[in-house]
Amino acid sequence: MSHKLQVGEMKEVYLIDKDIWGHFNYIFSSKSKNSTTYKFVLVKSLLENLYNVNERLELTYDSLFSSFAKIYWNLVIHHNLNQINMTGKKAEVQKIxxxxxxxxxxxxxxxxxxxxxxVQIDVITKVKRKCKLNVMGALYGDTGSTIYDFDNKTEMIRINPAFYSFMQRFQRVLNYLTNYQLALFLEKFNDQGDTTNLLLKVENVSKRASLDQFYYLLTSLYKGNCFYCGKLIKKKESAHVDHFIPWSFVQADQIWNLVIACKSCNLSKNDKLADDRYLSSLIDRNMGILETDLVHRSDMKVYSERKLTDLYKYSIDNGFTDFWAPKKIII
Ligand SMILES: [Zn+2]
Incomplete structure (x- = not known):
């Protein structure tokens, strides 16, 4: 009964892409036990946290379950969606x-x-305490004990390098697949719930309502000019917090990937990747962050130039090939 395991060691096997596709196919197939949406939300949380790992590919449960709890709050409370394959019953996470x-x-x-x-801390702590007992071993078991090492006591996982590289290279398609399977499950087991535009809801369930908190953090480093075109942004209302690597790809808000842009740059860039001279500017900007108090933030603790460069490269590999630059640059 792998879903009852509290600790699991990764099996040392040589995995090629075909094997890992096989594991993901199994997770999403009817052969895998999916009486609740737990596994889908755990995979979604792992994808959101790909760049929050340290150099040993370790990830804390705090980071993982922040995503997990946030996704569930938005699904269960905000959208009123049942998460178990029985009507009239509630999954543990719903009760919490x-x-x-x-x-x-x-x-x-x-x-x-x-x-x-x-309240956020209360939600994360309670969801983590209860759900780690059922979900960590379940996904581990579904992959023949190969996806990660996990320990429910130390609350850490270490991701298999082969799986990690696979998830980076196929991140976009894995996101689509996970969202689709989650929406399919929710559609089947929700008569009364908020099922209109379900796929759209699932796709956006991790998105922040506002990036204002990052604006205030970034203003300490920013001299009032748009990161892209250099225009002076006079009013706060005209300043947009922009995901340098588009949100639709990273699905996360790490400060090292966020910049302040003018409204026109932010809107025209939209879901595109800025050309590579901006990658160099962002690396320099982030070196500046490392010299401030922001260095103690959990996202900065796992930041490296290599991580940002890799993310840029993988976003191109995942189809973000439409490079953007502002029409007019003010020097
Ligand atoms: Zn601009």
Missing amino acids: LHDIQAKYQLPQTLVFDKLSHE
């Missing part, structure tokens, strides 16, 4: 979230991002 919602008397409309820091 409904209890927290009742405890703080929170309206259903609130997305995770809008909860107070205190």
